[in-house]
Amino acid sequence: MASKADRTIGASDQNWDQFAPNDTRRRILMEASALFRRHGYQATSTRQIAAAVGIRQPSLFHHFANKQAILEALFSLSLDNAVVVAERTANASGSAAARLHDYLVWDLETLLSLPLSLSELYSSDILRAPELAHWAAKLESLYLALEKLVRQGIEAGEFVATDPVLIRILIANVTIAHIQYADERPDRDPKKLARDGARFVLAGLSNMESAHLDELISGTRSR
Amino acid sequence: MASKADRTIGASDQNWDQFAPNDTRRRILMEASALFRRHGYQATSTRQIAAAVGIRQPSLFHHFANKQAILEALFSLSLDNAVVVAERTANASGSAAARLHDYLVWDLETLLSLPLSLSELYSSDILRAPELAHWAAKLESLYLALEKLVRQGIEAGEFVATDPVLIRILIANVTIAHIQYADERPDRDPKKLARDGARFVLAGLSNMESAHLDELISGTRSR
DNA sequence: GTCTATACCGAGATAGAC
């Protein structure tokens, strides 16, 4: 168990310095992310954010140029490292399954221990806005890295042959599921949750055609 | 393969009669669902919907009392049958894995062949709005039925022991993933997609502690 | 059943005092 965790792939520790410049800015990001998650970006008003922070609405604009800048700061926080790590993982050598597993554990652990609620950002389609093209592109490179990794696993016979695009979408949504769950049950251990999440994905990718699964599905289980 | 599909659990065929009363109403629902998916409910304006349909904004209100009524019609269309089927499935007898599988296939097939884009409705948190409490409750009963089914599978030793709440969230998000994928690749066969999706979930639920998976993850695969 | 005209409100953002 320790052996797996040891293959640490984490980048430089999460940019908390960039994240904690002054306290109000930090609190704005936390409250905004929580509100974005619950109501969506567009449906969250700057007045709501200000109220949650305990300041008046115009005071927000002292810390961020506009509402969108808050959103972009959140994307930066959650995406900048992930892309680097994903690309490094895809270009490394060794078992693709093992690498994908390690990446998933790292990603989930990172996201789950961030005091931010980010699931809404990625599940909704705000990123289609032209002004956010830069972040859409960043997410796209992350996706490409993941698809590459999946393709390697399929070629090596480690994963069942499925469209890597579907797999990538599945991975993203399973990640979101875990963030949602951690949001509902904050008492759960992020590390264990991260491990289980990675396992769930790997199981789905590797065992979709096992005989045991066929038995289970048909209801003629023997075990 | 046919044997599985035969255990049909579908309710009365999807309420297309309710859905096609007059053509404009129908087109409003289709265009609105597509816009909601891309931009979210709140971020979609009634002007956009009207433009997509090819009428002027105030004409919408001849067909629906207000914007929210459009949303509720979409919830009704996607949820009414699902709840009935889920509860029937949870209360039936036999292998829980087989029943969950059948439900997932039915649910995915239904959603994927609906000419509506519904993923955003369930991934965002619109349902927290007090005015939509009725639909939130309906979704909640669907969730309870699924959790019950999962619990049966765990007790029977068919599924790995995990919090049924997490499983339920995972199922919801894997479903969303498939809808998103079908949205990107409309050429894919809904039936095959539905089967694969169900398999993915079942694999994750049943094989999370298999030895084969451990080998794969640790990179010491023999096969 | 669709139109034009319009009421009304809440959104994001700015100006300038303290």
Next chain:
DNA sequence: GTCTATCTCGGTATAGAC
């Protein structure tokens, strides 16, 4: 760095003619 006051715009919805 936060405030009050205020501008402007785009949103939902209504009135009433055709």
